[in-house]
Amino acid sequence: MKTINRCGICDRNTxxxxxxxxxxxxxxxxxxxxxxxxxxxxxxxxxxxxKNITPTKIHS
Known part of the structure; x- marks a missing residue:
């Protein structure tokens, strides 16, 4: 099953x-x-x- 995501550029669901x-x-x-x-x-x-891309923080 594929997950529907909202595009961070155009705001469409795909x-x-x-x-x-x-x-x-x-x-x-x-x-x-x-x-x-x-x-x-x-x-x-x-x-x-x-610019809205934020890296995921890795907690060790």
């Missing part, structure tokens, strides 16, 4: 995508991020959204 620490990114947003050039207006939007 089962397909990747987790980077605690942030889920759907396949379509992942593709858009990879294809966006630094000069593109969407680039800063994606950078701001990706």
């Amino acid at each position: 089962t397909e995508g990747i987790h980077i620490y605690q942030l889920f990114i759907c396949e379509s947003c992942e593709k858009e991020i990879l294809e966006t050039e630094p000069g593109d207006a969407r680039y800063s939007f994606y950078i701001n959204k990706l």
Whole structure:
């Protein structure tokens, strides 16, 4: 059974995508991020959204 996740970029619910620490990114947003050039207006939007990635703390 696949788990439905909410994309941290577009806020859509989907089962397909990747987790980077605690942030889920759907396949379509992942593709858009990879294809966006630094000069593109969407680039800063994606950078701001990706700032929400927080590493998981490992307690030993």
